[in-house]
Amino acid sequence: xxxxxxxxxxxxxxxxxxxxxxxxxxxxxxxxxxxxxxxxxxxxxxxxxxxxxxxxxxxxxxxxxxxxxxxxxxxxxxxxxxxxxxxxxxxxxxxxxxxxxxxxxxxxxxxxxxxxxxxxxxxxxxxxxxxxxxxxxxxxxxxxxxxxxxxxxxxxxxxxxxxxxxxxxxxxxxxxxxxxxxxxxxxxxxxxxxxxxxxxxxxxxxxxxxxxxxxxxxxxxxxxxx
Numbered sequence: 001x002x003x004x005x006x007x008x009x010x011x012x013x014x015x016x017x018x019x020x021x022x023x024x025x026x027x028x029x030x031x032x033x034x035x036x037x038x039x040x041x042x043x044x045x046x047x048x049x050x051x052x053x054x055x056x057x058x059x060x061x062x063x064x065x066x067x068x069x070x071x072x073x074x075x076x077x078x079x080x081x082x083x084x085x086x087x088x089x090x091x092x093x094x095x096x097x098x099x100x101x102x103x104x105x106x107x108x109x110x111x112x113x114x115x116x117x118x119x120x121x122x123x124x125x126x127x128x129x130x131x132x133x134x135x136x137x138x139x140x141x142x143x144x145x146x147x148x149x150x151x152x153x154x155x156x157x158x159x160x161x162x163x164x165x166x167x168x169x170x171x172x173x174x175x176x177x178x179x180x181x182x183x184x185x186x187x188x189x190x191x192x193x194x195x196x197x198x199x200x201x202x203x204x205x206x207x208x209x210x211x212x213x214x215x216x217x218x219x220x221x222x223x224x225x226x
Contacts, residue, residue, distance in 0.1 A: 010198065010216050010224045012177070017196060019171040020112055021189075024123040026181030026203030028105050028221075029133055033098045035204055037091065038065065045086045070157040070184065072149065075124040092132065099136045102202070108221035109142040120169060121146040122178070124156045124185075145169065156185045162192025179221070183213045198224060 025031055039058070047057035061084065065074070073079045081088040112119050121143045123130060130148060134140040147165060154161040166173070177196035178189045181203035190197055201209035202219040209219055218224050 008219070008223050009226075010218055012196065012198075012216075012224055012226070014115065014226060017117065017175055017177045019118040019120070019169075019176040021120050021122045021171075021176060021178040021194070023178075023180040023182070023185070023200070024121055024125060024130065024133060027179055027200040028101060028121075028139065029137060030100045030102050031181070031204040032206050033095070033100070035206065036098060037095065041091050041095065042080075042084070042086070042088070045088075045091060046084055049084075049086060071155055074155075075129075075149075076126055077129060078126065089128070092129075096132060096136050099133055100205075101137050101139070102200075102205075102220065104220050104222035104225075105139070108225060109139060111225050113142060118144050118171070120144055120171075122156070122165065123148050126150050156180075156182075157188050159188050159191040162189050162194065166192065179218075179224075181210065183210070183215070186215050 022028060025034055039062075042061050043054050043058035046061050047054045050057065064083065065080070068074045077088050077092065109119065119142055121130075123146075125133070125148055127148060127150065130146060134146075140146075147168070149156050149161060152161050152164050152168075154164060173193035174195050176194050177198065178186070178194050179198045179200055180186050180189070181200040183199065186197050186199060197215050199210065199212055199215040199217045200221070201212070201217045203210060211217075
């Protein structure tokens with residue numbers, strides 16, 4: 001993957017920021033791993049298990065998954081493993097070589113650490129999935145804390161998630177930056193009071209970048225490094 005420096009720069013006054021909250025999938029880690037798993041490998045496994053075509057299996061599994069968008073079940077491999085009766089964790093570990101960091105992720109994390117920012121991982125993924133990706137990518141040491149919606153007991157799409165997180169981490173909304181690849185999550189964080197918000201638009205190296213929807217928009221993380 002190219003590490004070419006982005007020409008576009010987003011102006012952020014880093015002197016006003018002391019805490020940075022970062023999403024994992026799509027923001028730090030290339031979402032291609034997730035996309036390939038859910039849209040290709042899951043339907044193949046489901047088709048084999050049920051003796052149907054892969055196309056039909058994709059229709060069935062995708063329809064079921066979309067019913068749970070924005071909920072705990074949406075990002076719970078444990079839930080879908082039981083739902084579809086397939087050993088999904090085995091498949092995920094078999095393709096862990098596809099877990100890749102986005103360009104400039106390490107550079108961005110080093111910039112934050114060098115400038116004495118508090119860094120917290122805030123993810124919708126369940127603990128086992130977080131451990132898999134952080135162990136493979138080796139970025140765990142950069143974080144001052146790691147929080148997922150299963151610990152908070154509210155989905156990241158909900159305003160209450162951010163109120164509960166703030167009580168735990170005790171960050172100052174006026175001095176906090178949050179970067180995520182999901183517009184709905186950014187809206188919830190904004191409703192929760194966080195001042196600085198950035199959309200990580202190029203969430204998947206194999207897919208088009210997302211539109212800004214009114215948020216500051218960075219294709220890659222080096223665009224917000226001064």
